[in-house]
Amino acid sequence: MNVSRLRPAHTTRIPTAAVAAAAVLGLLSLSACSSDTAGKAKDGKLSVVASFYPMQYLAEQIGGEHVSVTNLTKPGVEPHDLELKPKQIGSLGEAGAIVYLKGVQPAVDEAIKQSKNKHAVDVASLTALEKHGDEVDGKHHDEHGHDEHGHDEHADEGHDEHGHEGHDHGGGADPHIWLDPVKYAEAAKGVAKTLAEADPEHKGDYEKNAGALVKKLGALDAKFKDGLKNRASDTFITTHAAFGYLAERYGLTEEAISGLDPESEPSAARIKDLHKLAGEHNVSTIFFETLASPATAKTLAKDLKLKTDVLDPLEGITDKSRGHDYVEVMEANLAALQKALGTK
Template sequence: MNVRRLIPTAALTGAVALAATALTACSGGNSETGDAKGGRLGVTASFYPLQFLAEQIGQDHVKVTGLTKPGVEPHDLEITPRQTSQLGDADVVLYLKTLQPAVDKAIELSGVKNVVDAATLTKLETHSAAGHEGHDHDHDHDHAAEGDGHDHGEAGTDPHVWLDPVKYAEIAKGVGAALEKADPSHAADYRKNAAELVAKLGALDTEFKDGLQNTATKTFITTHSAFGYLAERYGLDQEGIAGVDPEAEPSPARMKELQDVAKKDNVTTVFFEALASDKTAKALARDTGLKTDVLDPLEGITDSSQGADYFEVMRSNLKNLQKALGSK
């Protein structure tokens, strides 16, 4: 994850307003021509997990455009006039409110009518970077977020719901319903595709549940504290090095604490993500005699990803967790 860049509100508002004005002047409205869409429903998704849902559920009936390009961390997205035009052109916009402030502002100013906030399709929770503090593995229990220097959104909620297949399936159902409403003539296909995707996510949930049920340790250390939902779902303890930003420098006290946790809980591996520096992970691993490996937060797919889509990367994550935790 790259270091988050803050965009001045006034500058962002001006840029979005200018783009919206230009779009209206050139096209005379919010609808892209049928030729440009090929007669399909135009869907704009703010980042990969929502883009994947739209593609899987919509299939040949939709033309999906992603605002966040491969290799760009979603929090860092800066909206261009062209991307604002895409929002204005879309029949449906999928986003997760507060994850990408620039997208939130652009949607507000674009005037697009059919907007789906994934945060309303499942329950968001708060998770602590230190998994041992008050962690009872109760799936309905909200954990207090520790100060990690990052805005998780409403009341400090954790946005990384797609890393829990059960919650991701809830979002998939909502996306399917939104496509049905926007394009009633293909409602039966959307319903069928959504049901098939939900079934696949159910199977993935079973794989994780079975694969992580019997392990030598339940604790994993990661540079990116994105795996709170996954940890809570499968009875694990996530220990984040420095909150949700994997490139933030942890305090000496936190590094000492993690050394103690690693020794106490027989931790074998420090996880990092492929798109961020592994310097901190390697430093901790060197000091504690641990290994390093990749745990992908699945905010995008690139050539560095351990798989070509959501399911392949999640199964790679499962394999890496099983190895690190000593699955039996």
């Protein structure tokens, strides 16, 4: 009998240091893979989260073929009332970039702050904000943001929480800057900068796309200027004070039934004022919008024997929208204003 066959087979021992080194290399390779895919969508494009439609439009126009954009606000949902689901909150921390507008959606503002995403851009910080609406902090303001004593309450310059230079847009400031094509264009350059920081490889394309969008918005601005030149009236009445920047840009006066909050109910004194204003300024039309209830606007129009029409604040695109994108709906708004203001 061969005794050697009964001996256990010889096993090779791997030094502990070698095992540890291999584990570290494995972790490093996993880390590299995860960093390569961090902030990327399944198709490999930069994952961008937009808070609501005007931010989605900016992200898509500037990002072009290099981004995959997700809108937190579904079509037909009133953005101001949005409540985020856990999955949406989680997506903010994983996103390659976030484009939002502070002051419109409190729940979104808080979730973005908690996400600590370093590529989140607050579009409101990219242009000067003003205070619009009939009553702000208990004082009456005109359409240029001055109170009854003539004090200019325009926001001061500052920085947002992500380090972007811009303007303080604290309490009472009107966030509806996207309804002014000029201010909207000012924001485009800042969005391009954020996308380039998140995805340096395509910086040139983001800057080029932003330039094309600025040009498109410049053409829209020119249409409004030319289209509203010869008008019979400067005053229009609408559901809520969303059009303050647009009114100021083109020399119009916005009179809102409610304030900046589309869901707030007007006081009896406010309704009485609107009756008087409608007569004094030859108002022909009471405007309502697609996402908020038209009931108060239609009741006021019936009482005054005036027409009604849609003036869309473009907070979302639906099948009922008068256009498929931002520019088309803004052109529809221009046509509605021309008809209501009696342009020639």
